[in-house]
Amino acid sequence: MTHTSAKQLLPVANKPVLFFALESIAAAGLKEVGIVVGETGPQIMRSVGDGSSFGLDVTYIPQAEPLGLAHAVTIAQDFLGDDDFLMYLGDNFLSGGIASFVNKFRAERPSAQVLLTRVADPRSFGVAEVDGRGRLTALVEKPEFPKSDLAVAGVYVFTPLVHEAVRHIRPSWRNELEITDALQWLIDSEHDVGYEVVTGFWKDTGSVPDMLELNRLVLERLRCRVDGDVDEASEIVGRVEITAGATVRNSRIMGPAIIMAGAEISQSTVGPFTSIGENCRISGSAIDSSIVLPDTSIDGVQRVEKSFIGRNVEVTGPDSAPGVYQFVLGDHSRMQIGATG
Numbered sequence: 312m313t314h315t316s317a318k319q320l321l322p323v324a325n326k327p328v329l330f331f332a333l334e335s336i337a338a339a340g341l342k343e344v345g346i347v348v349g350e351t352g353p354q355i356m357r358s359v360g361d362g363s364s365f366g367l368d369v370t371y372i373p374q375a376e377p378l379g380l381a382h383a384v385t386i387a388q389d390f391l392g393d394d395d396f397l398m399y400l401g402d403n404f405l406s407g408g409i410a411s412f413v414n415k416f417r418a419e420r421p422s423a424q425v426l427l428t429r430v431a432d433p434r435s436f437g438v439a440e441v442d443g444r445g446r447l448t449a450l451v452e453k454p455e456f457p458k459s460d461l462a463v464a465g466v467y468v469f470t471p472l473v474h475e476a477v478r479h480i481r482p483s484w485r486n487e488l489e490i491t492d493a494l495q496w497l498i499d500s501e502h503d504v505g506y507e508v509v510t511g512f513w514k515d516t517g518s519v520p521d522m523l524e525l526n527r528l529v530l531e532r533l534r535c536r537v538d539g540d541v542d543e544a545s546e547i548v549g550r551v552e553i554t555a556g557a558t559v560r561n562s563r564i565m566g567p568a569i570i571m572a573g574a575e576i577s578q579s580t581v582g583p584f585t586s587i588g589e590n591c592r593i594s595g596s597a598i599d600s601s602i603v604l605p606d607t608s609i610d611g612v613q614r615v616e617k618s619f620i621g622r623n624v625e626v627t628g629p630d631s632a633p634g635v636y637q638f639v640l641g642d643h644s645r646m647q648i649g650a651t652g
Contacts, residue, residue, distance in 0.1 A: 315642040317351035319401040324529040379487030400465035407511035416468040421505035426466040428509040436462035437491040450491040530567035
């Protein structure tokens with residue numbers, strides 16, 4: 312998927328993950344946002360624009376190479392000036408927003424504050440260690456033998472002191488300037504580094520199962536709204552959103568599910584927990600627990616489930632191809648399922 316699209320723009324419930332982050336930032340009362348962009352910068356700029364649709368004022372900060380989060384802080388220093396600032400990784404999702412996290416920082420004024428979450432396998436994350444008195448004592452990036460299950464959740468608040476910390480660190484074994492090393496410098500220098508543990512849902516959208524789980528969570532909040540063209544031979548069950556411009560013919564749509572404008576659903580079953588993008592065509596097929604990106608067609612496939620299907624993809628089968636299929640298909644893919652004898 313990320314060969315052809317910015318990871319942060321991959322959608323859940325037909326909304327890019329990055330948009331959830333920007334909405335959380337705006338809801339926390341922040342207005343000025345700098346987005347650090349690399350080679351996918353033009354895609355992100357086209358999607359976000361000047362930020363006014365989110366109530367934000369957005370500045371774009373080019374990063375020639377992905378050399379670590381602390382490096383991102385360095386190249387953003389002219390934008391940041393001497394202000395306190397929030398850093399939010401654009402491919403992370405948090406239910407409940409960040410207002411309480413930001414307010415805690417404003418009230419207590421530590422030198423830095425980090426959001427933590429409990430995970431089953433911390434080895435893929437920065438891991439926090441907390442002593443018996445509840446003080447943050449160490450942060451280790453992707454440890455082979457983690458000492459806790461508290462992972463860094465990709466949201467931080469810093470005072471300008473972090474710029475001094477970044478100047479004191481060196482590239483890690485990954486040849487990146489790690490923000491965990493900058494935080495560790497602050498801890499070792501006896502500066503106060505606070506933290507808060509996520510109480511709601513958090514997800515780092517780093518894999519297809521993560522995206523599908525997040526899609527499921529967001530769709531759980533869906534309200535029923537049918538503005539599209541649904542014929543009398545079709546059945547709508549549960550919380551389903553059908554956008555104006557979508558058509559449903561002789562089909563069953565089971566919520567929670569969302570179908571975007573221009574989509575055509577005929578003689579098919581869709582849902583639950585399925586997002587169908589704009590201008591998709593689903594014909595003679597059944598699909599559930601899946602994400603289908605715009606301009607894709609699925610024709611004559613008896614059952615598709617737990618799939619992530621990119622833009623402008625064609626999936627075809629013989630008349631109602633038997634079996635259950637699970638796909639991960641990148642943009643512009645073509646998949647034809649052969650008949651079985």
